[in-house]
Amino acid sequence: MGSSINYPGYVSKPNQKVAGNPIFPRENVHTKQGTAKSKLSLALQIQKDETDDGVSSLHENSGEEVDSDTDYSSCDEKNEESLRDYKPGGYHPAFRGETYNHGRYILVRKLGWGHFSTVWLARDTVTNAHVAMKVVRSDKVYTEAALDEIKLLRRVSTRNGSVEGFYDASKHILNLLDSFNHSGPNGKHVVMVFEVLGENLLALIKKYEHRGIPVMYVKQIAKQLLLGLDYMHRKCGVIHTDIKPENVLMEVGDVEAIVKMVELLDKQKRDQRKFQRRATKTSIDSPTVTANSSRSSTSASLERSTTRRLRRHTLITGSQPLPSPISSTNFFEMKAQMMGQSLPRPMPPSTKNNVNNVNVSGGEEEQITNSLSSLEISTFTDERTEDEVSRELDVIQIKIADLGNACWYDEHYTNSIQTREYRSPEVILGSEWGCSADIWSAACLIFELLTGDFLFEPDEGHSYTKDDDHIAQMIELLGDIPSRLLNTGRHARTFFNSKGQLRNISKLKYWPLKEVLREKYKFSDEDAHNISDFLLPMLSLDPQGRADAGGMVNHPWLDGTVGLEAVKLSDRKLYESGVDIPGWCQEVAGQPRH
Numbered sequence: 084m085g086s087s088i089n090y091p092g093y094v095s096k097p098n099q100k101v102a103g104n105p106i107f108p109r110e111n112v113h114t115k116q117g118t119a120k121s122k123l124s125l126a127l128q129i130q131k132d133e134t135d136d137g138v139s140s141l142h143e144n145s146g147e148e149v150d151s152d153t154d155y156s157s158c159d160e161k162n163e164e165s166l167r168d169y170k171p172g173g174y175h176p177a178f179r180g181e182t183y184n185h186g187r188y189i190l191v192r193k194l195g196w197g198h199f200s201t202v203w204l205a206r207d208t209v210t211n212a213h214v215a216m217k218v219v220r221s222d223k224v225y226t227e228a229a230l231d232e233i234k235l236l237r238r239v240s241t242r243n244g245s246v247e248g249f250y251d252a253s254k255h256i257l258n259l260l261d262s263f264n265h266s267g268p269n270g271k272h273v274v275m276v277f278e279v280l281g282e283n284l285l286a287l288i289k290k291y292e293h294r295g296i297p298v299m300y301v302k303q304i305a306k307q308l309l310l311g312l313d314y315m316h317r318k319c320g321v322i323h324t325d326i327k328p329e330n331v332l333m334e335v336g337d338v339e340a341i342v343k344m345v346e347l348l349d350k351q352k353r354d355q356r357k358f359q360r361r362a363t364k365t366s367i368d369s370p371t372v373t374a375n376s377s378r379s380s381t382s383a384s385l386e387r388s389t390t391r392r393l394r395r396h397t398l399i400t401g402s403q404p405l406p407s408p409i410s411s412t413n414f415f416e417m418k419a420q421m422m423g424q425s426l427p428r429p430m431p432p433s434t435k436n437n438v439n440n441v442n443v444s445g446g447e448e449e450q451i452t453n454s455l456s457s458l459e460i461s462t463f464t465d466e467r468t469e470d471e472v473s474r475e476l477d478v479i480q481i482k483i484a485d486l487g488n489a490c491w492y493d494e495h496y497t498n499s500i501q502t503r504e505y506r507s508p509e510v511i512l513g514s515e516w517g518c519s520a521d522i523w524s525a526a527c528l529i530f531e532l533l534t535g536d537f538l539f540e541p542d543e544g545h546s547y548t549k550d551d552d553h554i555a556q557m558i559e560l561l562g563d564i565p566s567r568l569l570n571t572g573r574h575a576r577t578f579f580n581s582k583g584q585l586r587n588i589s590k591l592k593y594w595p596l597k598e599v600l601r602e603k604y605k606f607s608d609e610d611a612h613n614i615s616d617f618l619l620p621m622l623s624l625d626p627q628g629r630a631d632a633g634g635m636v637n638h639p640w641l642d643g644t645v646g647l648e649a650v651k652l653s654d655r656k657l658y659e660s661g662v663d664i665p666g667w668c669q670e671v672a673g674q675p676r677h
């Protein structure tokens with residue numbers, strides 16, 4: 084759900100992004116303030132494993148300790164939801180093994196969280212497949228927003244998208260499978276059940292260290308994103324209003340195989356830890372241990388019991404999104420492990436005794452070795468050719484997620500839309516807006532994928548606000564704000580004087596997009612030309628003239644996009660504005676018809 088509305092307890096998600104270099108930093112900004120927000124208070128108790136590499140879960144009410152999971156994903160942030168929000172009206176204290184909807188769903192691990200919800204991987208005992216479950220905060224305002232989201236999700240659901248003979252673009256939008264209520268100590272929570280996806284595009288941007296992701300992937304993401312938006316706008320009358328990398332998720336491929344792989348690797352780690360614990364315990368009990376090892380083992384044991392005591396009060400589970408081949412550096416190592424190539428195994432007795440000065444009984448060792456070797460690894464035996472594997476790596480599939488801020492073409496819920504960096508000029512100026520606002524955000528997102536930097540990263544200075552800076556950056560990149568927006572924008576007079584000049588910023592440094600791509604990002608002349616030819620129609624300052632998603636699917640820059648080579652939309656014209664689409668740049672007045 085979205086980030087621009089002030090819901091109770093609403094706080095910015097910490098460290099969402101490592102701020103990129105702004106294209107146009109103003110000279111008189113003394114302190115650079117990136118978008119990375121300060122960390123949440125130390126009261127945030129993330130439950131990290133007591134050793135070095137895992138996350139455990141202990142549910143306060145159950146008192147039941149659940150074995151540690153290990154984070155194999157590229158998500159290594161320690162930022163989770165705030166413990167303060169576990170209160171009546173807040174998050175539900177979900178835990179691994181908890182059942183939902185009369186036992187149909189069983190929680191497996193936490194995938195992520197947002198301001199509205201925590202999201203969990205769950206097993207559906209009816210289909211025996213895995214699903215993602217979004218457990219929404221129980222406060223009335225979240226519940227109402229969730230019910231609106233469900234209506235919007237139903238509208239865009241796959242069932243409405245597939246028409247024989249036509250490209251089914253609904254597959255680029257997250258599919259709602261089920262929804263119900265769940266009661267807990269903090270109230271009644273709306274729960275939404277989705278297909279399971281992997282990490283979001285921000286993980287991909289980070290994986291490439293904010294230097295831009297390969298153009299081959301950008302084209303696939305761009306084409307799928309535009310197809311999804313075209314479907315949303317033209318077929319469903321839905322406006323997303325919060326397109327940004329965090330809200331576009333990558334598919335993980337064969338979900339069941341990946342869940343199995345991740346779980347088996349977790350189990351291996353747990354078994355190894357158990358083995359180490361037992362070994363240490365044996366060393367304490369054993370008369371053959373040295374004085375030094377006895378001291379260190381005893382202190383380790385004390386440390387563990389302290390950690391255990393602390394863990395009794397821990398409620399927050401660490402997020403573990405499923406790894407996807409493209410975003411997770413260690414994905415193929417994991418797969419190799421599962422295929423038995425470098426399976427971590429307990430050390431043979433002689434080495435153990437030498438290295439750790441401990442004694443382990445032969446029976447214990449055998450038991451542990453058996454538990455590892457009995458893992459079913461045949462599922463992951465890969466008999467595909469190198470070409471097939473390389474082709475699989477070339478393909479990226481994305482879905483637009485988080486319709487929590489979405490609205491209808493004929494019913495806008497608020498004018499406070501879009502996350503700052505992706506916010507369109509009409510919204511900042513307080514003019515009318517519509518579906519075309521999503522196109523602006525999409526262009527900002529595509530630029531960010533290509534370069535690793537925000538297209539606009541406004542900052543405030545001594546004499547100007549973030550909005551002043553944002554508008555100035557737009558002018559520097561794209562030219563003057565059209566007079567129609569100046570005349571209709573409710574806030575235009577805040578930023579512009581009667582001569583149409585910016586009130587608070589006088590020195591502008593014009594730097595057109597094509598030059599930025601060439602000079603700052605070192606794209607070749609040809610690439611800079613093609614990319615700006617693709618992006619500029621979507622960055623039309625006047626939403627009336629902004630190109631629509633369907634038309635842009637047909638742009639030559641997207642020709643030959645891997646996996647979508649043949650996809651063109653014959654009923655939309657390249658570069659043409661979407662003014663014929665109902666609700667394109669204003670809310671359609673009258674009785675909402677959806």
Ligand SMILES: Nc1ncnc2c1ncn2[C@@H]1O[C@H](COP(=O)(O)OP(=O)(O)OP(=O)(O)O)[C@@H](O)[C@H]1O
Pocket residue numbers: 084085086194195196197198199200201202215217257277278279280281282283329404484485487
């Ligand atoms: N279908 C899914 N499969 C896998 N992970 C998911 C899925 N849906 C959501 N997630 C994970 O959960 C996180 C939170 O989801 P989402 O953004 O929908 O929640 P929210 O409470 O509405 O958050 P926000 O504050 O971003 O509006 C996502 O960033 C993602 O990591």
